[in-house]
Structure formats: C-alpha cells, structure tokens
Amino acid sequence: MVWPSGEKMSEVSFECRSVGFECEWALRAPSSEEVLRRMRDHVRCAHNLPDLSQDLEARVSSALHAA
Numbered sequence: 089m090v091w092p093s094g095e096k097m098s099e100v101s102f103e104c105r106s107v108g109f110e111c112e113w114a115l116r117a118p119s120s121e122e123v124l125r126r127m128r129d130h131v132r133c134a135h136n137l138p139d140l141s142q143d144l145e146a147r148v149s150s151a152l153h154a155a
C-alpha cells in the first residue's frame with residue numbers, strides 16, 4: 089500500500105481474536121504504536137474495558153505481524 093507521502097511503509101496487522109476476544113475486528117496500521125492506539129480505543133468501545141491493560145498490551149504486541 090502506498091501512503092499519501094508516496095512512501096511505502098511496512099504495515100503491521102492485528103486481529104482482536106488473537107488475544108482471546110470472540111471478535112472479528114482486525115486492522116492494519118503503519119506501525120505497532122498505531123495498532124496499540126487503535127486497539128486501546130477498540131477495547132473501550134467494543135469490550136467495555138477501561139483501558140488496555142499492560143498484560144493485554146504485551147499480548148497485542150506479541151500477536152502483531154507484518155502485513
């Protein structure tokens with residue numbers, strides 16, 4: 089995928105179910121930081137969690153893979 093800058097970024101992808109939720113939500117983002125930021129919003133909205141716990145953040149990080 090080519091971003092507006094014209095520069096090809098190395099994307100990462102993530103599926104919510106890979107950390108144990110029964111959830112079809114998945115995303116691609118240009119960086120692991122962006123995945124974590126969006127995942128934090130997602131768990132608040134979709135899973136009624138107050139925040140992404142350190143444990144969950146670690147599991148998200150290890151479940152990321154290159155898109």
Ligand SMILES: [Zn+2]
Pocket residue numbers: 104105109111112113130134135
């Ligand atoms: Zn989810």
